[in-house]
Amino acid sequence: MSPFKPPQDEPDVMLDINTTPLIDVMLVLLIMLIITIPVQTHSVHLDLPRPSAAPPAPPPVVHLNVDANDQLTWNGQPLAGRADLEAHLKAVVAEGNRAEIHLRPDRASTYAPVAEVLSSAQRLGVTRLGIVGQEQFGN
Numbered sequence: 001m002s003p004f005k006p007p008q009d010e011p012d013v014m015l016d017i018n019t020t021p022l023i024d025v026m027l028v029l030l031i032m033l034i035i036t037i038p039v040q041t042h043s044v045h046l047d048l049p050r051p052s053a054a055p056p057a058p059p060p061v062v063h064l065n066v067d068a069n070d071q072l073t074w075n076g077q078p079l080a081g082r083a084d085l086e087a088h089l090k091a092v093v094a095e096g097n098r099a100e101i102h103l104r105p106d107r108a109s110t111y112a113p114v115a116e117v118l119s120s121a122q123r124l125g126v127t128r129l130g131i132v133g134q135e136q137f138g139n
């Protein structure tokens with residue numbers, strides 16, 4: 001008989017692992033984990049304005065037009081130049097930037113007066129300026 005060979009009388013080694021206790025332990029850990037996790041509330045807290053009976057007054061609208069000859073008009077009144085435009089824009093800013101300025105360039109006008117209006121408005125702090133009348137540029 002060789003010292004390295006097991007005797008034939010001994011039973012074969014069992015190679016299967018009993019996983020039942022392992023599964024029991026895992027289920028207990030899973031239940032403990034579910035119980036100990038705090039309940040998550042998915043809510044977003046917002047400070048909403050209180051409803052009022054009267055709707056807020058609409059902001060005043062200023063129509064700033066650029067015609068085909070690159071002439072600026074402020075609510076139908078022609079502006080003398082960039083200094084006159086900036087004086088009107090400063091007045092809007094001084095009133096609290098409440099007025100909406102609707103810039104309407106003509107299709108035949110050049111870009112230079114529009115760029116002057118935009119740069120002056122940005123430099124002076126105008127916050128409510130929009131370009132309107134873009135449907136004329138669709139064709």
